[in-house]
Amino acid sequence: MEEIAIKDTRLYQYRNFDNVKLGFDAKLNVVVGRNGMGKTNLLDSIHYVCIGKSYFSSGDRYIFKDSSPDFSLISKISVGQADSLVKVICKKTTKKSLSINDKVHDRLSDHLGNFPIVVVAPNDTLLLLNTSDERRKLIDRSISQCSPSYLKQIIEYNHLLKQRNSLLKSSKEKGFLNTIVLDSISERMYPLAMDIFERRKSFTAELSKNFEAHYQKFSSANESCSCSYLSQLEEYSLMELFRRDLEKDKVLGRTSSGIHKDDLNFIINDEKLKPFASQGQLKSFIMSLKLAQYECLKTNLGIQPILILDDVFDKLDKYRVEDLLEIVLGDHIGQVFISDTSEERIPGILKNKQQKARIIVVHEGLIQNSYDI
Amino acid sequence: MSMKFSSKYLEQAVEALSELPSVGKKSALRLALHLINDESEKTKRIAQSLITLKENITRCKTCNNLADTDTCDICLSESRRRNIICVVENVRDVMAIEDTQQYSGIYHVLGGVISPLEGIGPEDLSIQLLKDRVEQGQVDELIMGLSPTIDGETTIYYLSKILSDTDVKISLIARGVAFGGELEYADELTIARSIQSRIPYLAGQ
Numbered sequence: 001m002e003e004i005a006i007k008d009t010r011l012y013q014y015r016n017f018d019n020v021k022l023g024f025d026a027k028l029n030v031v032v033g034r035n036g037m038g039k040t041n042l043l044d045s046i047h048y049v050c051i052g053k054s055y056f057s058s059g060d061r062y063i064f065k066d067s068s069p070d071f072s073l074i075s076k077i078s079v080g081q082a083d084s085l086v087k088v089i090c091k092k093t094t095k096k097s098l099s100i101n102d103k104v105h106d107r108l109s110d111h112l113g114n115f116p117i118v119v120v121a122p123n124d125t126l127l128l129l130n131t132s133d134e135r136r137k138l139i140d141r142s143i144s145q146c147s148p149s150y151l152k153q154i155i156e157y158n159h160l161l162k163q164r165n166s167l168l169k170s171s172k173e174k175g176f177l178n179t180i181v182l183d184s185i186s187e188r189m190y191p192l193a194m195d196i197f198e199r200r201k202s203f204t205a206e207l208s209k210n211f212e213a214h215y216q217k218f219s220s221a222n223e224s225c226s227c228s229y230l231s232q233l234e235e236y237s238l239m240e241l242f243r244r245d246l247e248k249d250k251v252l253g254r255t256s257s258g259i260h261k262d263d264l265n266f267i268i269n270d271e272k273l274k275p276f277a278s279q280g281q282l283k284s285f286i287m288s289l290k291l292a293q294y295e296c297l298k299t300n301l302g303i304q305p306i307l308i309l310d311d312v313f314d315k316l317d318k319y320r321v322e323d324l325l326e327i328v329l330g331d332h333i334g335q336v337f338i339s340d341t342s343e344e345r346i347p348g349i350l351k352n353k354q355q356k357a358r359i360i361v362v363h364e365g366l367i368q369n370s371y372d373i
Numbered sequence: 374m375s376m377k378f379s380s381k382y383l384e385q386a387v388e389a390l391s392e393l394p395s396v397g398k399k400s401a402l403r404l405a406l407h408l409i410n411d412e413s414e415k416t417k418r419i420a421q422s423l424i425t426l427k428e429n430i431t432r433c434k435t436c437n438n439l440a441d442t443d444t445c446d447i448c449l450s451e452s453r454r455r456n457i458i459c460v461v462e463n464v465r466d467v468m469a470i471e472d473t474q475q476y477s478g479i480y481h482v483l484g485g486v487i488s489p490l491e492g493i494g495p496e497d498l499s500i501q502l503l504k505d506r507v508e509q510g511q512v513d514e515l516i517m518g519l520s521p522t523i524d525g526e527t528t529i530y531y532l533s534k535i536l537s538d539t540d541v542k543i544s545l546i547a548r549g550v551a552f553g554g555e556l557e558y559a560d561e562l563t564i565a566r567s568i569q570s571r572i573p574y575l576a577g578q
């Protein structure tokens with residue numbers, strides 16, 4: 001098992017950080033400060049360096065500080081015995097550039113899988129919404145980190161899907177459908193869908209196994225749980241689905257079936273888990289799921305991923321905080337970054353445990369203090 | 374940015390020039406001032422050549438390349454092999470391949486790729502013309518010089534479908550021509566090499 005750790009990072013014009021350089025502990029880092037001071041931004045910059053994009057924003061345009069024309073992140077990351085220097089330079093006017101040891105990566109997919117990372121954040125409860133987007137995103141984010149070619153397939157499938165929908169929509173308006181164009185798009189989606197389905201299926205099987213094991217540990221009341229993959233491709237090929245639904249698709253002006261409808265189903269005590277489940281259930285659910293994702297990445301890549309826990313200690317009582325810390329401090333987890341609003345709470349617990357850690361105090365886009373305990 | 378002009382002639386000229394792609398107001402002003410200060414007939418020459426261009430340029434009725442008469446120089450040339458056609462998106466691709474001086478076949482300029490999202494269907498491209506050329510029977514091979522984008526591939530797939538009942542051979546130029554895939558940005562040697570090392574196209578792969 002290879003261990004990775006971010007040694008240091010420099011943030012330049014990154015969100016509310018002007019120009020900051022800071023070093024990290026190889027195991028545990030705790031970022032503290034009041035809300036809105038930049039804790040999440042700092043954690044997001046770690047994700048950016050590892051994956052090549054933000055976890056919390058949908059586009060780079062939200063990252064530039066004020067009216068700054070560019071931002072950059074430079075990080076030294078140790079992988080086993082060797083150090084890698086990762087540079088992200090993003091300008092408003094040109095394409096962003098991402099390099100490792102000064103070797104430029106042309107595609108994001110070249111970068112994926114080198115520095116695996118798992119993020120736990122408050123908006124994870126979106127995973128329980130009615131729409132399946134977030135749940136597919138979880139699967140896709142995980143598999144892309146394990147297999148860069150998967151990302152390419154997803155991008156291709158989604159692009160072809162958009163073209164297919166656009167063709168169906170405009171044909172509906174025109175009252176004429178060029179079926180050869182439709183087939184040219186559809187037939188290229190068939191093999192992609194098959195591959196994506198197979199990969200999602202085998203990944204989610206592994207994920208469920210880990211999820212169920214973790215949930216048992218977290219839930220006190222011995223609740224039963226399961227997580228299963230739902231896909232129309234389980235029963236029919238995409239070709240069969242497209243043929244079956246052609247008339248419907250023509251009327252709707254969009255593609256009604258396919259792997260873009262795939263979903264994950266979470267069952268706790270024989271009931272589908274809802275967003276308004278109890279706080280305890282939600283926290284157990286999210287932590288189990290993310291730790292399961294962590295295990296999957298670790299097994300597939302042979303690298304201990306970085307774990308980010310953004311604001312998850314909020315609203316937890318002292319005992320649950322201690323339990324959670326106990327878990328992430330174990331040997332089976334690599335480098336950890338935690339954020340918390342209280343400056344004393346987590347450092348206090350860690351001191352009692354005589355646990356080594358780096359505490360970073362963030363205040364208005366500045367590192368007010370950084371010390372080891 | 375707003376500019377204050379002392380002359381409305383100057384203002385109009387700047388407005389007109391800045392309608393061109395990648396010409397901003399500042400560059401337009403610089404060009405206009407340059408022409409004002411020029412003592413030769415430059416302005417007249419430029420204006421005249423643009424009008425002549427617009428009034429006279431036409432499309433080759435065979436290959437859809439830009440031409441002065443209804444058949445372009447490449448199609449007219451005695452020394453070109455007529456049994457091999459390289460299918461490209463636009464005129465710039467033809468020029469990029471011609472610059473290599475390594476290709477002796479003729480061309481077909483599609484005018485783009487199929488993309489329902491952008492409202493471009495087969496009828497908006499010179500696809501029927503290509504089909505007619507192939508069906509006349511003198512073509513042995515079509516080399517697909519389209520960019521290796523998802524839409525470029527859809528277009529190649531479409532072409533292979535509508536030509537499946539002819540016995541024309543379809544081949545692809547080797548992938549990874551250049552970063553971004555656009556022929557016009559690749560260097561001459563790379564283009565020449567990728568045309569020579571082309572591979573047969575198998576639909577669905």
Ligand SMILES: [Zn+2]
Nearest residue numbers: 433436445448
């Ligand atoms: Zn011609």
